[in-house]
Amino acid sequence: MAVNPRQATTLQPQTAAPPLAETAGAPIRQSSLWRDAYRRYLRNKGAVASAVVFLIIVLYCLFIPGFWFIPGIWTTLFDIDPNQVNFAEARLPPSFEHPFGTDQFGRDLFTRVAKGGQVSIGIGFAATIAILLIGVTYGSISGFVGGTLDNAMMRFLDALYGLPYLPFAILALAIIGTVNFWTMVLALTIASWFTAARIVRGQVISLKENDYVRAAHAVGARWHRVLTRHLLPNTLGVLIIATFLELPAVVLGEAFLSFIGLGINPPDPSWGSLASEARQGYRTHPLDLWIPCLFIAALVLCANFIADGLRDALDPRTRET
Amino acid sequence: MAAFIIRRIFWTIPVILLVIFMIFMMMRQIEGNPFRRTERAVPPQVQANLERKFNLDKPVYMQYLLYVKGVFTLDLGPSLILRDRTVTDIVKEHFPRSLKLGLLAFIWAVLFGIPAGVIAALRPNSIYDYMLMFFSSIGFALPSFFIATLFIYYFALKVNAFPTNGWPLGFWDVDSRVVLPSLALGLFPMAYFARLVRGTMLETMQQDYVRTARAKGLRWRSIVTRHVFRNSLIPVVTATAPLFGLIITGTFVIEVIFSIPGIGRYFVSSVSNRDYSVVMGITVLTSLIVIILNLFVDIAYGFLDPRTRTSRT
Numbered sequence: 001m002a003v004n005p006r007q008a009t010t011l012q013p014q015t016a017a018p019p020l021a022e023t024a025g026a027p028i029r030q031s032s033l034w035r036d037a038y039r040r041y042l043r044n045k046g047a048v049a050s051a052v053v054f055l056i057i058v059l060y061c062l063f064i065p066g067f068w069f070i071p072g073i074w075t076t077l078f079d080i081d082p083n084q085v086n087f088a089e090a091r092l093p094p095s096f097e098h099p100f101g102t103d104q105f106g107r108d109l110f111t112r113v114a115k116g117g118q119v120s121i122g123i124g125f126a127a128t129i130a131i132l133l134i135g136v137t138y139g140s141i142s143g144f145v146g147g148t149l150d151n152a153m154m155r156f157l158d159a160l161y162g163l164p165y166l167p168f169a170i171l172a173l174a175i176i177g178t179v180n181f182w183t184m185v186l187a188l189t190i191a192s193w194f195t196a197a198r199i200v201r202g203q204v205i206s207l208k209e210n211d212y213v214r215a216a217h218a219v220g221a222r223w224h225r226v227l228t229r230h231l232l233p234n235t236l237g238v239l240i241i242a243t244f245l246e247l248p249a250v251v252l253g254e255a256f257l258s259f260i261g262l263g264i265n266p267p268d269p270s271w272g273s274l275a276s277e278a279r280q281g282y283r284t285h286p287l288d289l290w291i292p293c294l295f296i297a298a299l300v301l302c303a304n305f306i307a308d309g310l311r312d313a314l315d316p317r318t319r320e321t
Numbered sequence: 322m323a324a325f326i327i328r329r330i331f332w333t334i335p336v337i338l339l340v341i342f343m344i345f346m347m348m349r350q351i352e353g354n355p356f357r358r359t360e361r362a363v364p365p366q367v368q369a370n371l372e373r374k375f376n377l378d379k380p381v382y383m384q385y386l387l388y389v390k391g392v393f394t395l396d397l398g399p400s401l402i403l404r405d406r407t408v409t410d411i412v413k414e415h416f417p418r419s420l421k422l423g424l425l426a427f428i429w430a431v432l433f434g435i436p437a438g439v440i441a442a443l444r445p446n447s448i449y450d451y452m453l454m455f456f457s458s459i460g461f462a463l464p465s466f467f468i469a470t471l472f473i474y475y476f477a478l479k480v481n482a483f484p485t486n487g488w489p490l491g492f493w494d495v496d497s498r499v500v501l502p503s504l505a506l507g508l509f510p511m512a513y514f515a516r517l518v519r520g521t522m523l524e525t526m527q528q529d530y531v532r533t534a535r536a537k538g539l540r541w542r543s544i545v546t547r548h549v550f551r552n553s554l555i556p557v558v559t560a561t562a563p564l565f566g567l568i569i570t571g572t573f574v575i576e577v578i579f580s581i582p583g584i585g586r587y588f589v590s591s592v593s594n595r596d597y598s599v600v601m602g603i604t605v606l607t608s609l610i611v612i613i614l615n616l617f618v619d620i621a622y623g624f625l626d627p628r629t630r631t632s633r634t
Binding site for chain 2: 155156158159160161162163164165166167168170171172174175177248252255256259260261262272275276279282283286289293296297298300301304
């Protein structure tokens, strides 16, 4: 993630000149890689819009069913228990009180979809972070040490690549025995950490050849210092992009598992299980299926566009081709 | 080239052994596994006979070696739930149906995804490009179970164009009933191919040899077909193996929705029934398919791109 020299020279005159509003004596704002990236990201309208939509979805999921129950200070915006069964109100059409209507048990779908989003996005982020942690550890060891160890570790990854995603996740779930939020995270992580490991390894190997790494070695830096101070920070950009590429895959994987009935146990919803429940009654209540599926689709699309925007912002070289 | 192929095949064998080993060890960890010694009131002789029948009296490495031997001699052991059937029987009965579904989905993807990508790449930023990429984004983002449900409702129930009652069982039987499941399964690979082909073709058109071809006055049509398109197919070939892994994953869901008696649906019900030898057999089978596809892709890659032959795989 080295700063492109061409980019740097063209940007300096703009950023070095102090803005009009600033008074004399104020420190000159320096341009940094992250500030440049931020400006480049803001220029990409699609990516900005996606980030906004993504944020709205996350906020909706967090605040509507009340993620933090702090009595007296903060309970919830929409004071309905998502798992509260009320047969008197079954199958209501959308109204002001129930914006998405209710399901066949009279549970409010507006809060259920939000609660399901907490589960889906929560599993997505938790599994993605776990995948990246394992991937960084495995990939940096493999790429940094190199030689026979690297070869052996890559053979092992090749073997893991042979295991198809969903059967592997199902097997992992069967081994763990119980299905809840954290075991889902664990199963999805086990089934899909290898791509991140490959990315990190490739990045570390290509960075290892850079002059500043050699210089660090030459002035006597220990290997752990080279790894943690020079190599890993430079993979950060790639990792942020990988987060937003991995997230939709995990969210879809969780939805698939829930849909075929091997996911989160009822009554707790996830977007996949909400879709699965709604499929039976699609003929009479199509909206119940559309809403969770459109949320999944919006999340996947936004994450993809954010990843594209981040790639352009963090690595200007790819944009020029 | 021959050395490359032989080396690549040679590398596949330890990978297969390792995969079978991992699945084998995973299956031994499952709670309530009948492979474990149970505490049911079984007479000791019966228990001993049972253990001998399932090779449980032998040490673990012998069990593993016997299982590997079973995999290579197409004997995956008995089903734990259906007493009169072996896993091999079940696979033989159900697998061709899933294979047909997967292949048809792949044919959809190739037939429509690649031309869509080519058209979008030839007219970048045109209305065609935007429309095709819009549809490919939809195919990318919408989960296949949603698309499948919509298909059933609108094309099978409302407009009775493609019936979904049943599934033609023979491998070569193809009628209107296969259209909706295979299309629902094929949408994601289709979108994937369209994006991939568009991206690589746009990249290839920037290459120096394309400029040279234009400079020496070749017709644009022949540049596109001979230079750009053929080089853009290399990533498509590489993407085939992981894509088939995704299609296998997709069949699980599609078979459940369309009630196709294929291997994916059988796998899902076997997990619920705790029929572990079937679960294990199907997992090994799908893994072998992915590994062997990877092998073919690498060899094909060696033919398409001579540079990869010399470097170690």
